[in-house]
Amino acid sequence: MELPVKFKEQMKGLLQDEYEDYLQSFDHERYYGLRVNTLKISVEEFLKISPFKLKPIPWTNDGFYYSSEDKPSKHPYYYAGLYYLQEPSAMLPAQVLPVDENDIVLDTCAAPGGKSTKLATKLNHTGLLISNDISSSRCQGLLKNVELFGCDNAWVTSEDLTNMEQHYPETFDKILVDAPCSGEGMFRKEPDLIKSWIEKDDTFYPPIQKNILNAAVSMLKPGGSIVYSTCTFSIHENEEVIQDVLDKHPDLHLVPIEKIDGMMPGINMEECVRLYPHKIKGEGHFVALLVKDGETKHKKVRLEPSDKLDDCVTDFLKLIHLNKGTIKVKKDKVIWLNTDFQAYKGYRVLRSGLLLGQLKGKHFEPSQSLALALCPEQFKNVLNFSIEDERVIKYLKGETLDVKDLDSKISGWTLVCVNNFPLGFAKLSKGSLKNKYAKGWRYQ
Template sequence: MTNLPENYQKKMKDLLQDQYGNYLQSFSNPVAYGLRINTTKISVEDFLKISPFHLKPIPWTTNGFYYDENDKPSKHPFYYAGLYYLQEPSAMIPAQVLPIEEGDLVLDACAAPGGKSTEILNKLNGSGCLISNDISASRAQALLHNIEKWGCQNVFVASEDISKLSSFYPDTFDKILIDAPCSGEGMFHKDPSLIKSWIERGNQYYVSIQKEIVKSALSMLKEGGQMVYSTCTFSKEENEDIIDYMLSICPQLKLLSIDLYDSFERGIQHPECIRIYPHKVKGEGHFTTLLQKGEKQSKEKQIVSINSIQNEWIQDFFSHVNKTFSNGTFEIRKEKLYFIPNFNTKRIRLLRSGLYIGDCKKNRFEPSQAFAMHLKKEEFDSTIDFSKEDERVIRYLKGETIQVSSKLKGWVLICVEGYPLGFGKIDKGTIKNKYAQGWRWK
């Protein structure tokens, strides 16, 4: 069992009382592994038909499944096709709880590495807009990669201080998700290295950070908007006390009840909140609450704005694309083509605006890896589709040149079992590999 500090053990014994022994016993349980299906690319039913893994439903999700550690889903072509995201099962709860509707404007305030943002994009289903933000520029790079693999166009990836965001976007967002930085007590089982940080910093270190984040977030939440606050810690100071702080600074705020799963514990003084303990569920520790700011308001209709790009090389490439774009504009920035959602990002620090489509080179256009992940097979008129067992799939993912029996010429969309992986350029049966170097199979 993990060597827990004595003062932590005392605190947990006071909190759990007669359940404390069961909590200690949970440290000898195996770690639970989960994947969540990308329903913007494939339905749950269709994924289960082609899945080679040993999957069991995670009971508090609609598209999450436990998998066996020996399955190794990160070493499968379907992972590179963006058909699922690997995520700790309890960490799926916050995005599941947030009642996102199509057309919503959503902020994921502490988004890296992207698990919750990708589920928000599932719920938006190509509509509305997500601002996926993380203050750490290095963590935001991983966030960007996971967002691009998910294949959505209605998202901005930002790396900005939330207090600065709040100065630009008062009363703006329909929904906000805050998975706050915390002391990580709920993850001691999965990642014992967090214990050292807990000893050095304790709980109070995070409280001021959490208060600043929720204060800024509440100012950005629309009247009638809803917000999830979550942590992966058991600390009352970082959970219920933060909820009390929010209620004190925002009188119109109210808690909404969460009814996901019978084995979740209720909050210490707020029964609407849920506490997830590893001795009660197959997953790590978590705290989640859902709040609403005043009464729900009617939503304005989205404005549709589409422009065309006057560039013969782009137009020639897009003659092969069978796809409709809406609620945004095409824009060339520094010889790169983007499709940018209708949202004013003002002066915030962005890693990516909308969908990066490709590069405008001299006398040619080269589509991006992100655009390949955005397309469906039927949306490009020149495709090569391999079975998942074909050894050329791995060779393609490693960046190698591959041979096929085909009379196609020019850009082709490389797929596995009908799901895009990336682009290549084909001539006389030889495919010159255009799979992005930073994405390759290792």
């Protein structure tokens, strides 16, 4: 792997005696990580059923290394949303942000969803998560990952933060800024980033990063916390960006991040953390935690009345137990909301709350996202396969199934599960399972 000369000179100046150790890290295989979805299963219970050889990632409470020989993206538990596949170092920023239940949280640059899904587990079905990314195309993958994780309290949006800043001053309790960057820390994992660095180097992103972070700070409540992170080593993109925001916001201050073996402090900023691939089992990262002076005040949520619902929706809702919230109908979509958060005119919202399903003429069809947000106890009709049953993969491929051996007296809409973890919906009639698994989610 040929690294740019300018980059090597910068790294040699940064690492000095450790520079050769850093270069040698490119000869080692990258590390693979998965993070357990504690919205669906505890870490302890997952370890009992996990088919993979897992070793704990030391800076998270729910992350594990797995072997490159494992194929977790092909396992039914992946389709049940029991874990998220994420580079180990990338798990640190959301772990560090001190999210409490009932917080209103903003993930500013959220796609593809690794950090948002972690923040959702911290909220634990309470409060609100605004999962935003300016790229509408990247938001499609973000939306799927949020839905796969069973997040029922999330909005997925695609907005410029400078627009949001005008409408949501001091609105959010916690904010995560995983800023776009030159990607120096990912050169081993994604060598194609080297070409991009040659074109833009580490001087292209700092103005963008400063704008994003300053806008985010304006939306942070007094007493709130904000994490700034990148996957790069450049001082221009890390410590200088932090210094810029500290200079512009005197009410902001750094908070020390607890360091474990291998973690390095920021350059002249001891509170921050730098991760280097020759020091830890993961790629390069920078993380800073800041707090705004003042006291946070939680606003009491007042839910609006639900919209008038068609009979087909009302009939379906008799099969389900939903938590307290508001049901709204937006064109043909039926959405469940747990907060009174309001979108301003022009705000690009892909999903506001949990999509229950879609009206199709006089019929209602429940969504894949609803299935993944449920526990079996919340739905009247449940069909459960064991993990060894070959029909699990057939269901995930969208096939119609013969289930006469499992069929009891239930019929109609049915929640299909594997080992009691929901996968999706189907219609059951006389021992035949008509598959309703979403086409865009199917097993490949």
